[in-house]
């Protein structure tokens with residue numbers, strides 16, 4: 407908690423390391439993970455309740471301990487005396503006896519009500535301020551609730567989505583075609599995925615212990631990430647001989663890993679195999695990760711907006727654009743509090759430039775997949791609409807036609823995945839063909 411607050415650490419990277427280093431395993435590791443991730447997700451709600459119960463602003467150390475205590479008292483089945491006792495002990499140890507007394511008083515007030523009784527007190531009234539009400543009740547910043555509501559086109563599924571964001575996601579694996587198989591992952595304890603022919607869900611345990619994952623023949627990859635890459639490979643393009651593909655923003659290499667395998671070995675439900683993949687990323691260290699993940703791809707460090715390749719040479723281009731990542735909040739517990747809507751305009755300019763460059767890179771008749779791991783309209787439809795509106799050489803395909811195994815992707819021509827509908831990240835896909 408302190409590392410996340412003080413040095414912007416990523417909890418999902420730091421915590422597994424801390425657990426390993428300290429030899430914390432099994433149920434203790436599960437408890438520590440729920441404490442850290444659950445507390446970070448619910449910060450907005452807990453801070454509002456803590457403020458209501460305190461007569462002064464707590465120091466950062468004390469505030470983090472109170473947040474941990476609030477999560478145990480309000481959302482976990484920890485007995486109240488244990489939640490209060492351990493939190494007070496922690497404050498005494500880290501800060502001192504005065505602060506421990508203060509923490510004890512605040513926690514006792516928090517413990518006096520259940521979460522459903524606190525929410526009407528701390529959250530704005532639903533009738534006056536529906537977005538503010540949901541923001542506090544479901545632990546999301548207000549601007550994100552608004553963005554989700556706009557992207558969903560209304561309120562009907564909004565609470566389902568916010569709930570899904572607060573739930574622990576299943577670990578999804580991809581068995582890279584030609585290199586591993588779902589059967590191999592099943593033998594290691596995974597369950598076949600719902601949509602992607604290469605997906606398997608791992609109900610428990612560390613994916614790193616699976617041989618196929620350790621050997622990069624399989625990897626951890628969200629199912630929607632797999633499907634948007636497969637959709638790009640399923641669009642027919644007329645070409646005799648080997649196709650040339652580009653993954654323009656490839657780091658760290660999730661989609662490139664799958665594209666590389668399909669390019670080489672083919673996909674029984676679509677592409678027959680026989681393509682070469684060029685994978686680029688502007689950051690050298692991210693390009694290196696792509697290089698480690700792929701087998702046959704040519705990997706380059708390159709800025710997609712200042713291409714290192716000739717225009718009009720690729721048959722298929724994957725543009726998995728840098729974005730806010732609002733579609734993957736369930737994976738990164740603290741991310742929702744760190745993002746800031748002011749960054750969207752600048753990201754939007756980069757997304758437009760990259761999409762223009764992707765369309766220039768593809769040959770007439772070829773196809774571009776524009777993908778974001780965000781459902782925010784300013785990063786999805788608005789970007790695609792602006793860029794295609796300024797060109798007369800682009801035809802938008804109905805992306806849903808290339809994902810026949812998945813329902814509920816929206817009204818088209820885009821495909822929008824949702825955590826509450828599909829159990830995946832909220833990934834967006836537009837498929838654009840360059841006119842011949």
Ligand SMILES: C[S@@+](CC[C@H](N)C(=O)[O-])C[C@H]1O[C@@H](n2cnc3c(N)ncnc32)[C@H](O)[C@@H]1O
Nearest residue numbers: 655656657658659660661687688709710726728
């Ligand atoms: C959403 S991530 C891509 C994730 C990747 N496709 C995967 O599946 O693992 C976006 C990537 O774009 C890269 N990027 C940002 N600006 C870029 C640019 N101008 N040219 C190329 N890559 C860029 C970032 O370094 C980052 O690795």
